[in-house]
Amino acid sequence: MESIKTERLTLRLLQDADAPLISLYIGDWRVAKHLDRAPYPYPDGAAESFIEATRKPDFKDHVWAIAKDEQLIGVIAIGLGEKGLGNVGYWLAPQLWGGGFMPEALRAVIEYARQTGFSKLDASVHHGNDNSAKVLKKCGFLYVGETECVSVSRGTTVAASMYALKLDQAT
Numbered sequence: 650m651e652s653i654k655t656e657r658l659t660l661r662l663l664q665d666a667d668a669p670l671i672s673l674y675i676g677d678w679r680v681a682k683h684l685d686r687a688p689y690p691y692p693d694g695a696a697e698s699f700i701e702a703t704r705k706p707d708f709k710d711h712v713w714a715i716a717k718d719e720q721l722i723g724v725i726a727i728g729l730g731e732k733g734l735g736n737v738g739y740w741l742a743p744q745l746w747g748g749g750f751m752p753e754a755l756r757a758v759i760e761y762a763r764q765t766g767f768s769k770l771d772a773s774v775h776h777g778n779d780n781s782a783k784v785l786k787k788c789g790f791l792y793v794g795e796t797e798c799v800s801v802s803r804g805t806t807v808a809a810s811m812y813a814l815k816l817d818q819a820t
């Protein structure tokens with residue numbers, strides 16, 4: 650995967666040196682509570698294992714570090730579904746929330762998905778995570794219904810709203 654440059658950001662492959670910042674940010678409850686699969690507390694070594702997993706030949710998802718001034722500030726990913734469907738997930742360092750960084754990163758990932766043959770992207774947002782719903786809507790996603798997600802950090806299932814973007818309708 651090539652790196653992607655946006656106005657303020659670089660989306661690039663994860664590097665070993667990213668592990669401490671991934672641990673720091675996913676280890677923050679404000680981030681962890683909105684993610685499906687992040688354990689809380691975030692265990693030692695989990696970031697290193699995740700980075701290593703992204704390099705394995707059978708790892709099919711597309712995962713980018715979001716870097717600003719060469720430092721990791723978040724992660725964005727497309728999980729591969731069936732028939733050209735991609736499931737989008739992301740998080741950003743809390744001290745940078747509200748600066749429009751995730752919409753900027755997501756627009757670049759949408760463009761990448763369009764160019765690499767995805768027909769549709771979707772995302773599930775836990776109820777109460779209005780910030781993420783706003784990001785999706787800013788990028789052209791539409792609300793398509795309700796679902797339930799497993800939340801590892803909360804140790805339960807949570808109600809969630811589903812959003813989708815057909816790539817021929819993207820902004």
Ligand SMILES: CC(C)(COP(=O)(O)OP(=O)(O)OC[C@H]1O[C@@H](n2cnc3c(N)ncnc32)[C@H](O)[C@@H]1OP(=O)(O)O)[C@@H](O)C(=O)NCCC(=O)NCCS
Nearest residue numbers: 680683739740741746747748749750751773774780781783
């Ligand atoms: C969701 C998330 C990626 C948004 O990224 P972002 O770059 O801050 O996105 P935006 O700058 O567009 O801000 C989105 C909304 O967050 C809210 N917001 C802004 N600053 C904030 C702050 N300091 N604290 C809390 N919320 C804030 C605003 O309502 C903003 O909407 P607005 O631009 O219409 O005012 C980020 O909040 C995050 O990482 N959350 C935790 C992980 C997560 O929810 N991942 C997605 C799972 S589906």
